[in-house]
Amino acid sequence: MQITIHNAPLQLEHPFKLSYGTTTVRKNILVNITHEDFTGTGEAAVVPYYTSTPEGILRYLTDPALGDAIGDDPLLLEDALDRLPSDGPAAARAAVDIALHDLWGQRLGQPLYQLWGLNPARIPQSSYTVTMADDEVAYRERVRAAKGYQLIKLKLGSGSRQNDLQMVRIAREETDAQLCVDVNGGWSAADALAMIPRLAEYDLTFVEQPIARDDFEGWRLLRASLPADRPPLIADESVQGVASVPPLAGIVDGVNIKLAKCGGLRAARQMIALARAYDMQVLIGCMIESSVAVTAAAHLAPMADYADLDGNLLITNDPYRGAVMSRGYLTLPDAPGLGVTPVVD
Amino acid sequence: MQITIHNAPLQLEHPFKLSYGTTTVRKNILVNITHEDFTGTGEAAVVPYYTSTPEGILRYLTDPALGDAIGDDPLLLEDALDRLPSDGPAAARAAVDIALHDLWGQRLGQPLYQLWGLNPARIPQSSYTVTMADDEVAYRERVRAAKGYQLIKLKLGSGSRQNDLQMVRIAREETDAQLCVDVNGGWSAADALAMIPRLAEYDLTFVEQPIARDDFEGWRLLRASLPADRPPLIADESVQGVASVPPLAGIVDGVNIKLAKCGGLRAARQMIALARAYDMQVLIGCMIESSVAVTAAAHLAPMADYADLDGNLLITNDPYRGAVMSRGYLTLPDAPGLGVTPVVD
Numbered sequence: 248m249q250i251t252i253h254n255a256p257l258q259l260e261h262p263f264k265l266s267y268g269t270t271t272v273r274k275n276i277l278v279n280i281t282h283e284d285f286t287g288t289g290e291a292a293v294v295p296y297y298t299s300t301p302e303g304i305l306r307y308l309t310d311p312a313l314g315d316a317i318g319d320d321p322l323l324l325e326d327a328l329d330r331l332p333s334d335g336p337a338a339a340r341a342a343v344d345i346a347l348h349d350l351w352g353q354r355l356g357q358p359l360y361q362l363w364g365l366n367p368a369r370i371p372q373s374s375y376t377v378t379m380a381d382d383e384v385a386y387r388e389r390v391r392a393a394k395g396y397q398l399i400k401l402k403l404g405s406g407s408r409q410n411d412l413q414m415v416r417i418a419r420e421e422t423d424a425q426l427c428v429d430v431n432g433g434w435s436a437a438d439a440l441a442m443i444p445r446l447a448e449y450d451l452t453f454v455e456q457p458i459a460r461d462d463f464e465g466w467r468l469l470r471a472s473l474p475a476d477r478p479p480l481i482a483d484e485s486v487q488g489v490a491s492v493p494p495l496a497g498i499v500d501g502v503n504i505k506l507a508k509c510g511g512l513r514a515a516r517q518m519i520a521l522a523r524a525y526d527m528q529v530l531i532g533c534m535i536e537s538s539v540a541v542t543a544a545a546h547l548a549p550m551a552d553y554a555d556l557d558g559n560l561l562i563t564n565d566p567y568r569g570a571v572m573s574r575g576y577l578t579l580p581d582a583p584g585l586g587v588t589p590v591v592d
Numbered sequence: 593m594q595i596t597i598h599n600a601p602l603q604l605e606h607p608f609k610l611s612y613g614t615t616t617v618r619k620n621i622l623v624n625i626t627h628e629d630f631t632g633t634g635e636a637a638v639v640p641y642y643t644s645t646p647e648g649i650l651r652y653l654t655d656p657a658l659g660d661a662i663g664d665d666p667l668l669l670e671d672a673l674d675r676l677p678s679d680g681p682a683a684a685r686a687a688v689d690i691a692l693h694d695l696w697g698q699r700l701g702q703p704l705y706q707l708w709g710l711n712p713a714r715i716p717q718s719s720y721t722v723t724m725a726d727d728e729v730a731y732r733e734r735v736r737a738a739k740g741y742q743l744i745k746l747k748l749g750s751g752s753r754q755n756d757l758q759m760v761r762i763a764r765e766e767t768d769a770q771l772c773v774d775v776n777g778g779w780s781a782a783d784a785l786a787m788i789p790r791l792a793e794y795d796l797t798f799v800e801q802p803i804a805r806d807d808f809e810g811w812r813l814l815r816a817s818l819p820a821d822r823p824p825l826i827a828d829e830s831v832q833g834v835a836s837v838p839p840l841a842g843i844v845d846g847v848n849i850k851l852a853k854c855g856g857l858r859a860a861r862q863m864i865a866l867a868r869a870y871d872m873q874v875l876i877g878c879m880i881e882s883s884v885a886v887t888a889a890a891h892l893a894p895m896a897d898y899a900d901l902d903g904n905l906l907i908t909n910d911p912y913r914g915a916v917m918s919r920g921y922l923t924l925p926d927a928p929g930l931g932v933t934p935v936v937d
Contacts, residue, residue, distance in 0.1 A: 324709030364669030520865035
């Protein structure tokens with residue numbers, strides 16, 4: 248099997264503000280694995296605020312050892328996945344894993360969801376993300392733009408408890424939709440203990456990553472101290488690969504699984520199995536990614552309780568077509584494998 | 593979809609001695625689920641020394657609610673499995689799970705191993721079981737009958753440490769094959785602490801269920817007290833369904849997964865995911881079962897480190913043909929689904 252890689256600079260519709268500056272493009276990398284008449288496609292999200300570098304991802308994907316690892320029979324999927332070097336960046340491993348799954352599904356002539364026995368009608372409605380705004384008028388407008396969505400995710404962690412509360416209050420005034428909040432680790436455990444009961448008055452579906460990713464003591468404290476009717480606490484940054492799930496058993500209520508964090512579809516399915524054994528909820532998320540990686544995650548989404556799969560809607564030059572989103576409703580392509588097709592210029 | 597059940601009394605080639613008497617027949621139950629031109633087949637092992645009764649198994653399989661639960665679309669496998677009543681005997685749930693997988697695979701036109709991306713060449717050589725004999729001459733003969741097998745499993749737990757040691761010594765004199773021992777919970781933790789280092793001199797591949805199934809303190813003690821180069825300690829009776837795996841993390845080295853214990857193929861795959869996340873070894877075992885249940889387990893076996901799948905070789909009237917065993921080497925049928933076919937009288 249032949250592996251080739253391609254740069255896929257994704258233009259952001261709105262510049263992405265981060266502490267170290269503003270980005271307008273994400274330099275993701277696409278992977279093609281070809282066997283006879285079939286080509287599987289995968290994608291590595293290059294996320295500037297993650298520890299993995301574009302160089303590290305490229306090094307993994309261009310290593311001649313990888314060509315040997317993928318083998319020569321697309322039907323022997325598990326053998327190939329077992330042989331992939333396990334020490335590279337998760338996003339690079341995910342790209343190869345996705346391409347191998349796509350090729351396998353094409354070879355078997357079935358969409359991935361079918362090969363997993365899943366019902367595409369069970370994909371949870373994807374949430375709509377409302378980012379922070381400079382003033383109240385602008386914020387109200389952003390919430391109103393979510394009209395029609397069942398679940399709206401408010402980004403919190405403004406640095407001010409008052410501002411964070413204010414945003415949730417405004418959103419609740421503007422909408423009857425389900426609300427959840429994503430703090431991206433922006434609170435201390437003390438902040439979280441104070442904020443979560445107050446926010447719960449606005450009827451939150453869940454609270455995502457309120458505290459810092461390594462603050463396991465904080466997770467334990469929240470679970471022990473908050474009232475039983477608290478909104479579910481979902482870990483995002485605290486969850487990376489398979490090995491990160493068992494330490495969270497009993498201290499979080501759910502996990503946000505992303506292919507680029509965990510290394511691909513096989514690892515994600517293993518994590519879902521673990522999460523279910525621990526009675527955890529499952530959220531399927533994504534990075535800023537093209538339809539390749541988003542569609543891969545969408546095939547898994549019938550297994551999840553929540554989906555946050557709008558990464559490809561934030562870009563203006565999606566190089567592929569795949570799962571289609573309409574006001575949060577995801578429709579999977581019905582073609583073999585991922586079912587994605589390149590956009591011809 | 594239509595569900596029908598059939599009695600399958602399996603004649604044992606050699607009477608099976610148990611504390612409460614001797615059995616010459618096992619009254620297993622076969623399940624057929626039919627949709628249009630396809631019929632999936634499953635099997636419930638009725639194990640006299642288990643807590644589930646034949647009546648309980650029959651009650652589960654004839655409950656009208658089960659007919660609703662399996663639904664009407666064989667492709668929506670996970671939906672059907674989600675709907676199965678979860679409170680019935682594991683062997684009955686396994687029968688329905690196996691039949692639904694068989695039907696799903698037939699509907700997709702692929703063998704189950706293919707739908708899991710597995711390489712049938714990776715099935716571990718199945719072990720040969722040597723039961724206890726009345727005297728040394730007879731025991732030597734039984735060990736010699738295992739000629740050609742790579743892995744021989746010695747049943748221990750005679751009630752005498754001296755006899756147990758003697759059996760391993762004799763077996764090692766007779767063969768250069770890999771040896772493992774299965775104590776079926778017959779030792780106290782003190783017995784195990786004394787016996788395992790002495791048995792390790794005979795180079796054991798693993799020690800299965802040395803202590804009683806609920807003796808979690810015993811497992812902890814063995815792991816803490818035995819030298820690091822001990823043979824791996826594999827839990828069998830201590831492992832039942834998915835929920836039984838997390839409590840064994842860090843206190844056993846592996847788990848023996850059987851479809852009739854855990855409730856079927858989906859649960860078994862979930863348990864393998866858990867076991868791998870905990871760095872546990874996996875043994876795939878079976879009960880005294882026909883080729884239906886044994887072949888179902890064999891499709892999973894490429895994921896395991898060890899296989900003990902000779903249940904159908906102990907009976908004289910196997911109603912189906914499926915995976916074929918030759919001196920421990922299992923060959924999977926290449927037909928869609930399980931690939932089993934009824935034996936026509």
